[in-house]
Amino acid sequence: MYRDTDLRDVDWGAMPYREIQATGSQDGSVAVVPVGSVEQHGTHMPVATDSILVEAVTCEGAQRVSDDLPVVVTPTEWVGSSPHHMSFGGTITGSFETLLDLLEEIGECVIDNGFDAIIFVNGHGGNRSLVDSTPRILGPEYPQTDVRACTYFDLPDSEYINEIRESDHGGMAHAGEFETAMMLYLYPELVDESSMAGTMRDVDMFGDGSNTTGYADFADLSETGAAGDPASATASAGEKFFAEASERLAELLLETHERNSENDVL
Template structure:
């Protein structure tokens, strides 16, 4: 399965004409989804666009699940992220925090000017979480006529991920079993299966982040070269395309369900 960054589906913003976009936005309970990713190193086995590819693919899948019943569009992905902690390994293109927040605000302002009743920011990079939370608040305050929501797509998997994973806590970290499985399903041509070298996450604070699905109360800033020699962390060797397909299908269900709620709450 290959994803299309411009979105070939009828629910993709990039494939619509301007009048068609405005017509969708004018419909009762209209929803716009904006994927937000990053360009950053993901070890020796995954491409630097991994977070953008996955956020965009999950966003498109969720939108497609509801497009027959909900006036909804998926915008092209915002590909630049806040990733200074990955710079030591090369390959990373990062924005400053305030620069990115303002850029997301600008895109949201322009998008909402078309008349959408709701905007959902779908983030795919852990380092963007505080920024997306801030942008949700600032865009929401500037646009009281619309409902603005933000989420990180992999948080949607927390309720079912243990049904799929084989790795212990720490194995589903940056470039680990979770992201590698999704990439093996969506873009196997971009996965270097002979270079899956990554240690498990070793966070010294018990209350710190232990996994994509094992968050703690303590936030700490470290460059990723303090965790790993390759830049990846986790158990990519436990990944498979079959797991990726199961994860992607369930993520589509979860996001689709949320988007139906957003539509219903904004009619």
């Protein structure tokens, strides 16, 4: 992230502190906090996949609207809630309470720099309830700040995704076609195409059932740690998935800016 000079204008971690404060002081300013995880992603992808993808989508989304609004992207919070992946190894997880406290404190620091709005953008299914809780905690404490939360793979139009996908329903679960395709597009050198094996399930990231809750050790769901059909993924589809997610986030950023301009916080 820091080496990409094209992102210099939206990268909190690459800015001097005065620049961050100057951005935060502008009318309708928005800070984006990507939240990922470090957990197993099958035998074919790196454990930081969720953090890599949510950072890429948030940076691209912010860059698309950087000429239209004051926006920055903080460094990615990379520890997620991933106890269900521990049996495979390579996973670093935190307790729900610890992570919620961390997100609250990150939000408070962002608010202290004067931003009118914060959007926590989640990149890991296991973080949904965690990240969704941030507006309910920070909102009452800081009513002058518009605090929002979303999961980036909930933003794309599911009908559009279904037009592009090659896998059947169930093929876009954890480390399945969707995530694998985007990694093939963004970081093909990190994907082992000789080991793209997964277990099909009856739910995936798009469609009925994707938001049901429950707990199961992932070793009981997949022998390899991947759920879905990663072998159907292509870089060309990944480019379209990435563009769709980034554009939908860009629209959310612009909407949030307009909502909070001239101190019009709802």
